[in-house]
Amino acid sequence: MSKRDYYDVLGVARGSSAEDIKKAYRKLAIKYHPDKNPGDKQAEENFKEAAEAYEVLSNQDKRQRYDQFGHAANAGSAAGAGGYGGGMNMEDIFSQFGDIFGGSNPFEGFFGGGGRQQGGGRRVVRGNDLRIKVRLTLEEIANGVEKKIKVNKQVICKTCDGSGAKDQSAFQTCKTCGGSGAVRRVTNTILGQMQTTSTCPTCNGEGTVITSKCNVCHGDGVVRGEETISINIPAGVSEGMQLSMSGKGNAAPRGGIPGNLIILVEEIPHETLKRDGNNVIYDMHISFIDAALGTSIEVPTIDGKAKIKIEPGTQGGRILRLKGKGVPEVNSYHRGDQLVHINIWTPKALNREERELLEKLANSPNFKPNPGKNEKSFFERMKEYFE
Template sequence: MKRDYYEILGISKSASADEIKKAYRKVAMQYHPDRNPGDKAAEDKFKEAAEAYEVLSDSNKKAQYDRFGHAGVGNNRGGFGGGGMNMDDIFSQFGDVFGEDIFGSFFGGARSGGGGRHRGTKGSNLRVKIKLNYEEIANGATKTIKVKKYINCNTCNGTGAKDKGSVQTCSTCGGSGQVRKVTSTFLGQMQTVTTCSACNGEGTTITNKCTTCKGEGRVYGEETVNLEIPAGVQEGMQLSMSGKGNAGERGGAPGDLIILIEEEAHTELQREGLNVVYDLHISFTDVVFGTQVEVPTIDGKAKIKIPPGTQSGKIFRLKGKGFPAINSYERGDQMIHVNVWTPQNVSSEEKEMLEKLHHSPNFKPQPAKGDKSFFERVKEMFS
């Protein structure tokens, strides 16, 4: 079972963006693989912290996590959310979190994939809308969609180069992706490290570009994506599918695919949180004599008994016939509101019978036993 992201970083839900970053730095430094060589447990905690930071540092993902837990941001790489990040993904965060010279200062030199040399430019995120009916929301659904987006160029395999010989080590930075500059001050020598402007930190330059993608390493195309929608999603909820957005330039990491959930209106039912509401209209005679009726539910039809003397406005409850909660075993109910239908047109014979009933004491409104009159309730309010 996945641990709580706030627990992993040792912070509260009210932590600010700076506090989240500071907490991540502390945990990442503690469990960094270079400081714990061969320690699989430390590596797992290092990845776990990176996953937590990826979600909590993004305001949209954090909001979804706070509302829906792990289901709101997903559980695995290639599925929803950021779980199962690889080392290249993690080290690509370090330039923003630790600064450009983190590896030179703490780990003895630039490391491929983080802080210095990196591959290409990360692709942008994409957003799609998925409309689900009540049954799909209640039970979960598998959707297959076609997404038009930038995909890796098959001709050059995303490198942007015509051939391997066209990729040359950058002469400015020597392939490190960084330029180090030492200046003398009255405090002594100061070293600064910046991203190489000649190769944009990639460490390589292309002398002969791919003719298919014009050196970008990607082309505009289409990809078929399978979506596994968890049960219990709600209108307006956003799910994030890592790595399924636009492909990055020249081998850069792909963006994410953001799925916005829309609920398809039901012809007879209405949703109120986890509960489902149905308005049942029955005749006057049905509530007098009692009856058995069939009502629609998310899962099909259900029969309920209407006892004799049922009043208009009575609510019957079908336990567990509502929607499941996305992050627990809780499930809502179905509420059935009884509405007594009043005929608008009656024959002279029917009118005569109703006139007789009108004068019968049994057909006069009677307060339920123990109910207080209107005046008694008003008197209590002002006493």
């Protein structure tokens, strides 16, 4: 299922201010908070969706990239390693509350203190993100491609199904927290009794302890393995661009949330074509005879061969444009052009007959360099093209 537009998720317009975005998220966070909607899976998904949208739209750089590329890509630095949210866990989400609610989680102690826990008192654990490089040809970049790649990573232990226990009887409710995953302490102060809540030190927020661990994963719930992942690369990506796949990174211990898979795009240089933004450049060499008489020549393009007409009297340095034969923009119908640079090739060695013919033509006025007043320079033609 495709993701909803982040602006639609928060119910704000694209030009909304940072304050309007913050207010919209605050409203949704209160409405869908898991402690306010215990056992409601849809509310929990809405809560995570809103947090993911806010995580992007509240960051100026991420918002700018999202406005340009949508969900397809994240061309960013290491700070954007998690892509656009995707695999955010509860710890990530509640860390936002210092900004939204003024320094703390307003639900701690109000709905029962389970703000950083997941159903049944279990603390949510998130797997590590995984980074890979994908090398793409110019044709794959121009048309988009699906890549199936084998990734070596942490996977769920099949023996214990990720639980980390030898069997179900190996689970026991934590005696320290009584299965809640959290411990509460009451302190007497001059202002009265103050209650604080913290993660249970015995079960680390799990709510249960394992008395007999799995013999394969030794209680971790994950093992080293290999997974074949299908990656859909959108058309128009560029060198250094990062894509993020939610939940395709390393598996998390004992049924936690998997990390993200970060895909770094690397372009394979083309044999004859050179990419310049969304345009493609091809250097074509023709003889001065073809330039003088005119001809038709096939040139390579991303989509195959294309025939172009060389007009009689074509000068070296001329640029011919093949409209729409370049690379498309990401998430756009616009496509660049192919620019064909004309270069006049001069033979280095001539036989006697060829030399005699050229010497006869050398005295002809048509073979004397005599640029007309209307002849434009290479730079003038380039300027004219881009304008």
